[in-house]
Amino acid sequence: MTTATTPATAPVGTEPAARRVPVSRGYRFELVKLVSQWRIRLLVLACWIAPGLFVAGVSQQSTLPADTLFGRWMHATGWAGPLVMLGFAGTWALPLLTSVVAGDVFAAEDRLGTWRHLLVAVRSPARIFVAKSLASLTVILLLVAGLAASSTLGGLASVGDQPLVGLDGHLLSSGDAAGRVLLAWLAALAPTLSLAAIGLLGSVALGRSPMGLLLPPIVALAMSVAQMLPLPVAVRLALPGYAFISWNGLFTSPAQLAPLLIAVAVSLTWAVLATALAYLLFVRRDFTNPAYDGSGRRALTLGVLPLAALTAVTVGAVAVATPSTGSGIEQDKVQKSLATVFGHLYRLQTGQLHRPAVTEAQLKATAACTKSDGQAAQEGAGNDWRCVVSWHLPGVTAVTGTAIYQLDITSDGRFVADGDGPKEVNGYFLVRTSTGDAPNPLWQFDGNVDLLDTH
Structure with a gap:
């Protein structure tokens, strides 16, 4: 004879404790959701293929x-290609990529009305936020890595692994150029993360509104416009977008690291603050309201105002730490930078023409520059700088030669020097060598003025 057994039952008034989903499982789930979207797959494919084809194609034109x-320099070395791509990516590609990925990761749940299902499954708004943020970061890093790797491979495959001419005219060996290109792309990650954090903040604060998706490119455009204005250096450095520009300082000798390090630190601070604000808004949200359409006034008080306060604090900190209340573009800096670039490139031209070798110390190149024919303040950006470069040759005490340049200097310190004679030095874009005509390195070249007073 058998006896029936009664299953054990929980005590009256108690329920089994619900286990929260680990962040790792939530992260994998959110990552799969992202990469399963056709637009994300298309972006990954484009970032890993299109830059290489573009650089290879342009290098052959x-x-x-x-x-x-x-x-x-895209004809001369494959290391120029990824730097050209980085300049384009910082202005257009990266803001748009962060918008598509981070700017929509929370708003998509609002449009689909799936928050209740997700909360029931995960049982923790904080873990949902972390999982979605990490998944967005992973995809963004994959996209940036594709841009960098593809453009580098395209340049090296089409042109080759030759030395790169830096912004002060000196030659960077292939290994040195590779390291600095890598550092430049790594530095660009900082403002990319700040835009991604702004995208997260907009996606959380604005709900299903399309403005959350547009917020990163709008902020990036505003930063780009601000960098073109005659702002003091302290204000320029306090904007996270400046890190998209300040990598230029890596390609001088010695490297102009102070603006780059400040810009990276500012960008990372923006990223941390914007992410923290997005987290606070998200965990305080009322998910029981199906008609939720943004945080309204709370988005202003917890979103815009803290970022504006951060900008004011960083402007003050940079102004106190460095004497950078002006434009940073001063007459003596312009003259020194131009003379340095000319000295390096003169040696390059000397090698092309198989003349006796000469050093920068023997050349003793100097520059005399005036802005607006001396009728205006001798500082600031503009295309009205006119310079006369003088140099010596070994064994000659008097000035051996002079060359005239017209300079167009932008607000970030970059300048283009356009040769204006004599013809045999810098007045023509080609020089006649023993192997045929070659580009004249002294005809037109780029340079960089250090905006900070580091000496």
Whole structure:
């Protein structure tokens, strides 16, 4: 005879404790959701293929993007290609990529009305936020890595692994150029993260509104416009977008690291603060309201105002830490930078023409520059700088030669020097060598003025 057993039952008034989903499982789930979207897959494919094809194609053209930094050297070395791509990516590609990924990761749940299902499954708004943020970061890093790797491979495959001419005219060996290109792309990650954090903040605060998706490119555009204005250096450095520009200082000797380090620190601070604000808004949200359409006034008090206060604090900190209340573009800096670039490039031209070798110390190149024919203040950006470069040759005490340049200096310190004679030095874009005509390195070249007073 058998006896029936009664299953054990929980005590009256108690329920089994609900286990929260680990962050690792939530992260994998959110990552799969992202990469399963056709637009994300298309972006990954484009970032890993299109830059290489673009760089390879442009490098084979007779006309180069000389108005882009390092664009004039795309025929000479494959290391110029990823730098040209970085300049384009910082202005257009990266803001749009962060918008598509981070700017929509929370708003998509609002449009689909799936928050209740997600909360029931995960049982923790904080873990949902962490999982979505990490998944967005992973995809963004994958996209940036594709841009960098593809453009580098395209340049090296189409042109080769030759030395790169830096912004002060000195030659960077292939290994040195590779390291600095890598550092430049790593530095660009900082403002990319700040834009991604702004995208997260907009996606959380604005709900299903399309403005959350547009917020990163709008902020990036505003930063780009601000960098073109005659702002004091302290204000310029306090904006996170400046890290998209300040990598230029890596390609001088010695490297102009102070603006780059300040810009990276500011960008990372923006990223941390914007992410923290997005987290606070998200965990305080009322998920029981199906008609939720943004945080309204709370988005202003917990979103815009803290970022504006951070900008004011960083402006003050930079102004106190460095004497940088002006434009940073001063007459003596312009003259020193131009003379340095000319000395390095003169040696390059000497090697092309198989003349006796000469050093920068023997040349003793100097520059005398005036802005607006001396009728205005001798500082600031503009295309009205006129310079006369003088140099010596070994064994000659008097000035051996002079060359005239017209300079167009932008607000970030980059300048383009356009040769204006004599013809045999810098008045023509080609020089006649023993192997045929070659580009004249002294005809037109780029340079960089250090905006901070570091000495």
